[in-house]
Amino acid sequence: MSSYKLTYFNGRGRGETTRLIFALAAVQFEDVRINLPDDWPGTAKADSPLGQLPYLTIDGIKIPQSSAFARLVAKRFNLAGSDDLEQAKTDAVVDTVTDLQNAYYSIAFKENSEALVAKFLAEDAISHLEKIEKIVNLYGTEGYSVGSSLKWSDLHLFDVTSNLLALNVNILDKYPRIKAVRRNVESNEKINAYLKTRPETRY
Ligand SMILES: N[C@@H](CCC(=O)N[C@@H](CS)C(=O)NCC(=O)O)C(=O)O
Numbered sequence: 001m002s003s004y005k006l007t008y009f010n011g012r013g014r015g016e017t018t019r020l021i022f023a024l025a026a027v028q029f030e031d032v033r034i035n036l037p038d039d040w041p042g043t044a045k046a047d048s049p050l051g052q053l054p055y056l057t058i059d060g061i062k063i064p065q066s067s068a069f070a071r072l073v074a075k076r077f078n079l080a081g082s083d084d085l086e087q088a089k090t091d092a093v094v095d096t097v098t099d100l101q102n103a104y105y106s107i108a109f110k111e112n113s114e115a116l117v118a119k120f121l122a123e124d125a126i127s128h129l130e131k132i133e134k135i136v137n138l139y140g141t142e143g144y145s146v147g148s149s150l151k152w153s154d155l156h157l158f159d160v161t162s163n164l165l166a167l168n169v170n171i172l173d174k175y176p177r178i179k180a181v182r183r184n185v186e187s188n189e190k191i192n193a194y195l196k197t198r199p200e201t202r203y
Pocket residue numbers: 013014051052053054064065066067
């Protein structure tokens with residue numbers, strides 16, 4: 001059995017999808033949370049492979065880039081798709097969700113950004129949500145983004161759309177497929193238990 005250590009800031013951010021994969025697979029991992037500003041940059045930055053977080057240390061080997069290591073872990077625990085075609089569909093959903101994640105991060109940390117956030121919610125976020133609804137409709141069944149079992153794409157969708165719901169509780173009302181995936185993820189027993197005990201953070 002491999003050992004896993006996730007190093008990230010004390011937030012959900014680009015680390016939470018992997019935490020959710022571990023929770024769903026019921027796999028133990030070390031959850032190292034770097035505190036800002038005290039512990040960053042300093043030695044934590046120097047220790048990271050690319051001067052960024054997150055990274056995952058697997059049996060002593062550090063892997064940067066959140067999608068790369070989330071995909072690896074998902075593959076190991078059968079949450080990445082059952083054949084290469086289903087894996088590609090799952091990756092396509094993940095990438096479509098990551099486009100939204102990147103757009104969200106481009107506005108989330110700006111100071112005095114009320115106007116920017118309002119514009120994002122009215123325009124950019126909607127355009128991304130429409131694409132996500134479309135691809136989930138294309139590849140998934142009710143409650144699943146791909147096929148008919150939970151995959152890491154569902155977990156990624158769940159976490160990233162939570163950021164939008166925190167800004168506008170009604171933002172998903174026009175996206176029934178996205179909402180069904182969220183309900184399915186949230187009602188999973190292992191995920192539900194994890195959500196109740198994880199640290200509460202804004203992002
Ligand atoms: N493509 C990378 C992006 C990593 C990234 O942008 N990390 C940010 C936090 S989410 C970071 O480390 N910022 C601090 C810094 O660059 O000093 C990934 O997905 O892991």
